[in-house]
Amino acid sequence: MYTALYRKWRPQLFEDVCGQNQITVTLKNELKNNKLTHAYLFCGTRGTGKTTTAKLLAKAANCRNPQEHNPCNACESCVSINEGNSIDVYEIDAASNRGIDDIRNLREAIKFTPTMGRYKVYIIDEVHMLTNEAFNALLKTLEEPPEYVLFILATTEPHKLPATILSRCQRFDFKRIGVEEITARLQRVCSTEELTADENALRLIARNADGAMRDALSILDQCAVYGNKQITVEAALDVLGIANNEYLFKAADAIHRADAGAAILLVDELASCGKDMNQFIKDMLVHYRNLLMTKVVERCEEIIDMSVEGIAQLKKQAAEYSKENIIRCIRLLSELENEAKWTSNSKILLEIAIVRLCKLESDESLEGLMARLAKLEAALAGGIPMAVLPEARESGSPAPARKEKAAEAKPKASPPAQLSDTNFMEKWSGFIQELKSKGKIKLRTYLALAKPVRFEGGVLALQFENGDAHCKEAIETPANKSDVEALAAVYFGTKVRIRCLLENEPQAADDVENDIVAAAIGLVGQDNVEVVEEA
């Protein structure tokens, strides 16, 4: 029967517990001086050695033949604890036995003295899952248990424990394990398990374990299975779905050159070789963090976990980026990281975000503006002459005065014939919007109910439904009408006259009239014809 590496390699000596020296030394000294207290609380993230240390402590406390305060793993007591059938050591899974009744049972059983060893040990794992009542039922026992009892509580979420529990325990916080320590341990595992492993591959695994030994060993297991006991960097990259560092440099380069096309192709290439997009987003984030570090920290070798050549490459790339732009990229990417967690299609989000990263020019967020400003300052400092545009561009902020002037000039410049019928209809909703943005809410409300039917010879026919006759009347009042016509002239860039119709109004008269107007225009030209309606 095969056991997962993380179970097989559970440390059997205090010295083997990785990266928690402050805790193991303290515990050993307590054992040495016979100063064990009755209640311990171990907390820390997953895979840092809480349960392992708890078991070690249980064994060491009961061992008949301790080796320098380590359990011997050979005596009757140690063996029975290792096999999980000791009658003095209870490993309670608090997550599945979390009620007050379970604690009451514990209180019943605690009265009896240990049968084999010195201590009766209760290891309560995942203790944060006990119910409130269960915690309270435990309080008195936890504070003053019989002298032969040792409580070891272990949890990943100490903030869920009541303060009354916390204050009764000696608390040990397990910290995350460093990359170096994990790598060293993985190496030891590999040499004993007869796995051939590349040092860089192990380092990669250690980095991706996020400080948890169990994660590291799980990934190692996975790589070993995939590569048939050969652990290469490629196998690790495949299993983790990570892209090579080169891709990160290429992507950052494309972003710097604002070459969105190249960036999209890059993402596509990554996806087609089966890389994990979420992982790539994370890696990009780390990459930009590294770029930032090379810029702000003098001796960045100490905080960036990378080879010398890698750091040199980082520095080269960082020189091209401004600090503001890096910060902008980090902000966008961290937003993306969060969004991508909750969607099933992170590729699309990544592509969209990467195009956005490329478009520094249209980024109007604070970071984007800062980055653009920095670019400008750099250009000015370099002494590049800035071309001064004689006129502000169209898309600039629309100062009202200027716009009106432009509108006056426009009709002359563009012949009215350019505005075709369909074109006009499409622009109509835009006009309504324009009214709103100019604050002519009343006019907008009336006109929203109208339907433009046709636009011929400078006359726009608006149709109202029968029920909306009041709107028609409102629009037809001279003041409103001239107002609308003036605004329309500005918006459409041509003279517009308005004619209102009701839905069922016979249109024959209209058509006759239009024919007459058309004939008149044909005769004397558009500019000289004005249709005056008689009330």
Added chain:
Amino acid sequence: MSFDSIVGQPVIAESLRNAVAGRMVANGYLFCGPKGCGKKHTAFVFAQALNCKAAPSMRPCGQCSTCMRVKNSNHPNIEYIRPTGQSIKIKQIRQLISEVSKKPYEEGYKVIVVEEAEKMTHDAQDAFLKTLEEPPQNTVFLLLAENQYAILPTILSRCQVFQFKPVDSRAIEAYLAKAFSYPETKIKLASKYANGIIGRAVEILEGEQCFEARDFHIRLLDAAIKGHGQEACGMATEKILDRAEAEGFLAFALEWLRDLLVYRETGSLREQYLVNTDKADMLSSHDEALTDGKIISIMEIIKNTLNYMRFNVSIKNSMDSMLLNIAEVCLNNGKNSGRPV
């Protein structure tokens, strides 16, 4: 059914095959990937291989009685846990724990398949931890989940996590061409439109409604982009009735905008990278109508809407406000407010 039938996931297939052949089966596996990516199929094949009677390197043979029974889902060694109602509850996990302590009914492995594992409640996941880490001999847990981030890190660290990757559209195309007899153009489109998910490609091929839905989505989005907000709302009210349809539309809209960006940025190479290749004329008209700023604002609006839906804002309200907002952004000449509603 063999490991070869797992399409487009070479790493996963190879790992599982080696695990069976080399007797390196771990106690917990987590298969993650979007709906339709083949998690369940993989779990089936793996369960077969674990209990198959053929020589280790030949497993699963697909012919022995074990394989047949697994295939017809009546093998006693294989158990399924599914959500009852909205979630997998702590009670179910407790039942499972007591079940696991019994020996397998036949020789081989006891395989527990937890479907939709992300629906385990927080309590249920905590209760599962100890058993998952150190189950009795010959017990294997297979957890299937759509999203690994919805699962506690303490569970993740106890499993071998296999993330199903999106399959390259060319690979999907090859597979579909081999497995089905549909016209080539249809297969091409389906494989592009599937977003790298095999199950989705098959679904698209088998049902016409996917194409119809897409046509409707394009019309709806077009109306909003042209600025006819009210008209778009009307269309949406008629057709988009439930959450799944609304999410389908949002996913499509994001994809469409992505296509727009690709259309704009990749130039002559675009054929290869567009998803909606057949709608190039529509794309080009939108390409002219929208500035970069507008596209980005529209995307923000859509993402906000996705968020609202996740927090259970009514479908109609969020759809309507989204469509009106898009219309407003498109009408405002160049000025994008893009402010959240």
